Amino acid sequence: MYPKNFLLLLISVFVIIGCADTVDRPAGDVVLPDTLDLVITSTTDVHGWIMPWDYYTDQPDERYGLVKAATIIDSIRNEHEFTILLDAGDWLQGSPLVEYFATVDTTLPNPFLQAVDYLNYDAVVLGNHEFDFSVDLLDKRIAETQTPVIGANMFHHGTHDPVYTPYIIRSFGDLNIGIVGLNTPGTALWNRPRIEGRIDFVDGVDAAKRFVPKVINEGADVVIALAHTGLEGGSTYGVEGIGDENFGRKLGETIEGIDHLVLGHHHRIIESEMLSGPDGRDVGVIMAGGRASHVGVSTLTITFDEDRNRWYVIDQKSKALPVAHAEPHPGLVALVKDAHELVRAHVNQPIAQTPVRWSAERSRSEDTPIIDLIQHVQKKVTEAQLSAAAAFDTRVEFGPGDIAMRQIAQLYPFENTLYLMEVNGKQIREYLEYTSQYYLQPEDGQQPRVNPDWPGYNFDMLAGVEYTLDLRKPVGERVVELTRDGESVVDEDVFTMAVNSYRAVGGGGFDMLDDAKVIEEIDKSVRGMIIDYLREKGEITPEDVFKKNWQMIPEM
Secondary structure: OOOHHHHHHHHHHHHHHHHOOEOOOOEOEOOOEOEEEEEEEEEOOOOOOOOOEEOOOOEEOOOOOHHHHHHHHHHHHHHOOOEEEEEOOOOOOOOHHHHHHHHOOOOOOOHHHHHHHHOOOOEEEOOHHHHOOOHHHHHHHHHHOOOOEEOOOEEEOOOOOEOOEOEEEEEEOOEEEEEEEEEOOOHHHHOHHHHOOOEEEOOHHHHHHHHHHHHHHOOOOEEEEEEEOOOOOOOOOOOOOOOOOOOHHHHHHHOOOOOEEEEOOOOOEEEEEEEEOOOOOEEEEEEEOOOOOEEEEEEEEEEEEOOOOEEEEEEEEEEEEEOOOOOOOHHHHHHHHHHHHHHHHHHOOEEEEEOOOEEOOOOOOOOOHHHHHHHHHHHHHHOOOEEEEEOOOOOOEEOOEEEEHHHHHHHOOOOOOEEEEEEEHHHHHHHHHHHHHHEEOOOOOOOOEEOOOOOHHHOEEEEOOEEEEEOOOOOOOOEEEEEEOOEEOOOOOEEEEEEEHHHHOOOOOOHHHOOOEEEEEEOOOHHHHHHHHHHHHOEOOHHHOOOOOEEEEOOO
């Protein structure tokens, strides 16, 4: 029989062992608990919205800003021991702040990448807009940052060799987190002039089939797919040979080994979403909006299984925290303050004057001078008979008085260049029928309603022909009048037409242009052309550019 004191000692040892919260797995100086929470914080589609400031209106906008997101990120890091910070792409373009350092002065550092280094991001993925300027500029910016910039589905032309770092592994003791970067292959279409012959984009899911097993073989216990793509929605293009634009769901449901998806591209909020992976595991999803409006917070509960000698995820949840009420991070504000003030001064400089007010408020429901300004410049530069343009932002207005550069940046916020194409009457009619899907066919006695699934930037208007759209009719029968200089346009008529590069290469699904002949590509931004025109003119009135040539039935 054992002595009483020995039994008490033995019981106390069992209690200590049973209550222990660590497992002795030698890994340097770090010993981890056997179960822990890994908190993944994420941003996406920041597009240069670092300060809570709208450079188009030169006014504060407290809904957005990486400096506000940074405060939330710091708070989460203070509360949790194991955190990762990621960005899901589109950071080199999208606001005057970052565009200044891509087009006006590329010798100065990029403020987003300065912020990323300051905040110690673990990785940022490449988005489609990173290629809006040139591969050389992108490579220059990547070389200037200490933060890993990743992307696994972009290969040197004609090879299977990744151009960029395909993945990283982030370790906490003996827990290894693999982060695989993926970009929407639509980039190959939208930025074809800049990347063709240099970079081959492959399907995101196909690339994941190669690199997810690779990162697991290199020791990753948990795999995060950091992908600039939507969860679902197919593609906005129908071009053969280019993978799905939005492959998030397919990625999570078909690639074995992925634990969590951090997505972007759609500027939407996705939280508390769970997919079922092919191996039966849950695959969580987070998408944190755009312009740093939210911080994605994904909590993965991870445990160590001694029998299998591996870590695995036993639970996960995600949410998106709005930044609107967060205070700006003082350190990050100080870091980007000079860049912020430099760009404010730049975009506030006047480029022309006008005696009247111009507004895009009704530009998607009636012909307006402000859109005809775009059309006029496009026709003037290309000497085209026709022109196509969209109202990208219906909040734009300027005059009477000075027209500032920031207002033209809001009118034309994208880095599109210009194409001169040859089209026929049949293509013109199909073009107008297709774009009219921005409006739903109204019910009896009701006004037409905007189609929530049709982006405003895909509602094009044409100049150079006269036309009427009857929205009471089904798509395919809406063009009830189509003439040029009073003569009916027939299928065999041939015209030259100016269109932006996004549209010319198939962006938005305008596949009626697939066979259109390209006469000329003009490698200069449309916005720059508009600014040059206004500067040269000095003063402009609507009569200089406006010619009413289209209408809708019923009037709205």
